[in-house]
Amino acid sequence: IVLHHKHHGQSVPLTPIAVLPLESNLMSKDNELVFLPLGGSGEIGMNMNLYGLGPAHARRWIMIDCGVTFGGPETPGIDLITPDPAYIIDEIKGAAQLDALILTHGHEDHIGAVATLWPFLKCPIYATPFTAALVERKFKEKGILGAPMNIIEMGSRHTVGLFDFEMVTLTHSIPEPSGVILRTPFGTVLHTGDWKIDQDPSLGPLTDSSTLKKIGDEGVIAMVCDSTNVLSAGESGSEARVRDSLIELIGQQKGRVAVTTFASNVGRLVSICEAAIANDRSICLLGRSMFRMMDVAREVEILPPNIKFVEPEEAGFLPRENTLYLCTGSQGESRAALARIARDDHRDLVLNEGDTVIFSSKIIPGNERGIYDLQNQLVDQGVHIITEKDEFVHVSGHPCRDELAQMYDWVKPDLSIPVHGEARHLEEHAIFAKDQGVKQAIAPRNGTMIRIAPGKPRIIDEVPVGRLYVDGHILLRQGTGVMKERHILAEGGHISVAIALSEKHQVLAPPEVNLRGIPTEDMSGDNMQELLEDAVEDALDAMPKPRRAEDDEIVRTMRKAVRGALQHRWGKRSDISVLILRS
16 A cells, blocks of 8 residues: 545534434444444554444444554564554445544554545544644645544534544543543443543643543443553552652752653643753753644643743753753654764763753653663763652553542443453453443454444454554555565575576576675685575586576576575575576
8 A cells, every 4th residue: 555645625623513313213223333443452552443333234433543553673664553444444435434533632552543544534533622733744744635624622522423422521641632422322432542530730621520420420331441551559640749759859960951751741741841940940852753742732822831942052052950851762762862862973962970861751561672771871971860760750641440440430331341451451451340340341352343232232243453564655564474574684684696697598607696684704704605606606507508498497496505505604594586687
């Protein structure tokens, strides 16, 4: 799938729509309300959830969130991975319809795939101002103009297709986090998105507990809920406490201070800035995503007006004890600002003995090695490192068990559907929900279609799911073989063999062998290229001329000769290509 799609139109704010009457025949026996996750269930990240109303052959769908996860060593050359939306694309090619994409908040695992996948979905998008601004920038980067972005307010209520939906205000680690209340002819569903219960957030309003209690009293047939921290007891903690701790901690430092955290955690960025201001330190942003997030926050007027920034080229002239650098790179990303500082190749900042770097974040599983390497590089420069294990510098944006219990007490759903978690999180959440008095819990995996109503909720189908790898400007479907080939290249390198033959199949020149990623010498110190060239030449000379007339026969013979020599001299296999030139 190559992305060369453009859509022309106009993006306009949306005024709340009066609730329209739903079709009366939806209560007929053929109609049902279903939930289907295509991403984010059985994994953390890459969230994509579908709700369908109507008969199985012609459902009206809405999608909630459209996120990414990030590539790793197992996907060489791939930075971003999206859910594969093939199922819903096939559905809307038939009698079904996708009426909306509703975005709960602006984290990459919830919005990161919108600009990549929207050209195949072509549906209206609904988002609050901060989230909409982030997505519109992604569209602009991809050259997609006029995607139908409907900017809605927190707490607003709308009708799309057969769904009546309301954005309910929650707290999280990014501005404008919202759950989605879906009102249907079969009953009300709450889709929480990401959330926590923070009684003192640094940005935005408190959780709208009154609305949650109200729908709980009226009756909620299902709650689809964040499971990230279900294994953690107690509460996630307040952002205000982190801010107070940072004020005290930064006040104890004498040299330059650099703080790194997730750029999307705007509430934390504000806490850090307020801690810098309290200690008479000017704030300097380092890293592209830091600039982008702060720019969007100011654009939609959620950044406190007292927070000002100095340019990187100016910060270097300020006293060391009066500067604070807010840096990207908390997860050890090699191209982020902090990694460049650690390598001593950042143009605007050099850290020395007496300076401090504070990691105001947690380690995402899988990133340990990169983060530890980064921290060791900083320590070698004489920099003092402070992490969440040393001081109180971070709280999670997801609910721990006490907060989950509070949500269940407010909402009182008949059915719990845990999402946003690995298998162990989902299964534990299902057990926890039943302990809270929920009648039934179903822990889905990606592709599990759950019939919420009518009747007793149950799994009714398993649809095909997968992943798409964002490889430059191309989307690669998981399982195409490209990743397998890249792993072969990474593990065994590549060998090319070039052979020149005449029309009568005579060898015109000695074969040429080119090595990429192969040791230059064997265990005896002999030149590997010369050894392989000798093996190829001997095999070619041993071939009768009639066999040299067949290219396939030459290729098989050359590969066999190279593999035999490699096994003897190196003990490993390599990817081998053979080029035959005839004149």
